[in-house]
Amino acid sequence: MHAVDIIIKVREHQELTTEEIQFFVHGIADGSIPDYQISAWAMAVLLNGLTSRETTDLTLAMAYSGEILDLTPYVKLAVDKHSTGGVGDKVTLVVEPTVAACGLPVAKISGRGLGFSGGTLDKLESIPGYRTDLSQEEFLTQLKSIGIVLTGQTGSLAPADGKLYALRDVTGTVPSIPLVAASVMGKKIAAGAQAIVLDVKVGNGAFMTNMEDARELSKLMVEIGCLIGRRVTALLSDMNQPLGCAVGNALEVKEALEALHGNGPKDLVAHCLTVAAHMLLLGSKAASLEEGKRMAKEAIQSGRAFEMFRKLVIAQGGDVSYVDHPEKLALAVHIEEVLAEQGGYIAEFHARTVGEVSVEMGAGRAKKGDVIDYSVGLLIHKKVGDRVEAGDLLFTIHARDAVSAQDAKRKVLAGIKLSKEPVQPLPLFYGVIE
Numbered sequence: 001m002h003a004v005d006i007i008i009k010v011r012e013h014q015e016l017t018t019e020e021i022q023f024f025v026h027g028i029a030d031g032s033i034p035d036y037q038i039s040a041w042a043m044a045v046l047l048n049g050l051t052s053r054e055t056t057d058l059t060l061a062m063a064y065s066g067e068i069l070d071l072t073p074y075v076k077l078a079v080d081k082h083s084t085g086g087v088g089d090k091v092t093l094v095v096e097p098t099v100a101a102c103g104l105p106v107a108k109i110s111g112r113g114l115g116f117s118g119g120t121l122d123k124l125e126s127i128p129g130y131r132t133d134l135s136q137e138e139f140l141t142q143l144k145s146i147g148i149v150l151t152g153q154t155g156s157l158a159p160a161d162g163k164l165y166a167l168r169d170v171t172g173t174v175p176s177i178p179l180v181a182a183s184v185m186g187k188k189i190a191a192g193a194q195a196i197v198l199d200v201k202v203g204n205g206a207f208m209t210n211m212e213d214a215r216e217l218s219k220l221m222v223e224i225g226c227l228i229g230r231r232v233t234a235l236l237s238d239m240n241q242p243l244g245c246a247v248g249n250a251l252e253v254k255e256a257l258e259a260l261h262g263n264g265p266k267d268l269v270a271h272c273l274t275v276a277a278h279m280l281l282l283g284s285k286a287a288s289l290e291e292g293k294r295m296a297k298e299a300i301q302s303g304r305a306f307e308m309f310r311k312l313v314i315a316q317g318g319d320v321s322y323v324d325h326p327e328k329l330a331l332a333v334h335i336e337e338v339l340a341e342q343g344g345y346i347a348e349f350h351a352r353t354v355g356e357v358s359v360e361m362g363a364g365r366a367k368k369g370d371v372i373d374y375s376v377g378l379l380i381h382k383k384v385g386d387r388v389e390a391g392d393l394l395f396t397i398h399a400r401d402a403v404s405a406q407d408a409k410r411k412v413l414a415g416i417k418l419s420k421e422p423v424q425p426l427p428l429f430y431g432v433i434e
Helices: 003-011 018-030 035-048 052-063 091-101 120-124 136-146 159-171 177-191 211-227 249-260 266-282 289-301 304-315 351-363 402-414
Strands: 079-083 106-109 148-151 195-202 231-238 334-339 344-349 377-380 393-399 416-419 429-433
Touching: 003 018, 003 035, 018 052, 018 159, 035 159, 035 177, 052 159, 052 177, 052 211, 079 091, 079 177, 079 266, 091 106, 091 120, 091 148, 091 249, 091 266, 091 289, 091 304, 106 177, 120 249, 136 148, 136 304, 148 304, 159 177, 177 211, 195 211, 195 266, 211 231, 211 429, 231 266, 249 266, 249 304, 249 377, 266 289, 266 429, 289 304, 334 402, 351 377, 351 402, 393 402, 402 416
Parallel strands: 079 106, 079 195, 106 148, 195 231
Antiparallel strands: 231 429, 334 393, 344 416, 377 393
């Protein structure tokens, strides 16, 4: 069996056998298939797709390319939440400690930024010392001791996905439905969580830009979950504008901490309470979504959610003084406010444009191995539907220098559209697939 033959089969719309998929994934994991062939295969999959059977085989091959965690000796039931990626999506940083504070253990393996979307690990690493490379033993011990763990993939957990994930980020192959499904569900199977809530983003700031693709991806992931005996719920959520205000690593950590104190942006808080409620319902901690929202809200208002985040940071080696004093987090050298030149209603605040600009400023990676600048990013002060007057603050740029800021200003302004007539606010969610 040869990698090039498998690439050609996908290119020619021919269905791969289970054995061919297992061979290719094994080659990714052990390094016998080089990056250029993996990238060619990923592009062929993006362009021509895979069948449901091929995608399920790929998911299982990804999961079983390494060790599979069994969490049952450590916790009765653990829940996980995964987002398919968006702009300003710091939901994990709020939801995971909130759910854990409600007594439901959370076991999560997160990823880094993909394309124009930010990554949870990159955000957490803006807290000095925070470790994202826990060993399997450390993962399980921490889950048992404090009920929450949030780390990256180790060499032993879904190693094939870890390598493919990094290549997809820099080869334009992120939006492939089979590759997204296999990546997400492969990690979830390997990490051992019995209940999983999927936050599937749809819109111009998501990899699934239309509802049809988002529903297809959601149904596929739920079906895969059912096949392997996991409880899975998928939420279809809007990503046509940034979620919350902050876009950029340290800026998003600061905003997440505000939300954990009950002071975050309204859309972010409402989104987080809904996701947390679904997790609590799926994990049998709440009897209804309404009860789940009440539990999550109380965990935040009482301070238990924030305290759980502190425990998480301390357990994984982070300097908790940056959590207690967020002003210590990295701050950009050049900060510039951008004002509206005319009045009207915000008809569009193009999320993808904001995400791409943030990456160009240094908050993400243009190529594999790029170093992240934790300080840079944007603060978005208006939402679709808001009324603005000339002179109102639209967004704030946190940049390395004035040149970078001017480029960001020009591009972000091009992604903002005003209307003379009132515009309806965008919904947070479009539906649920169970």
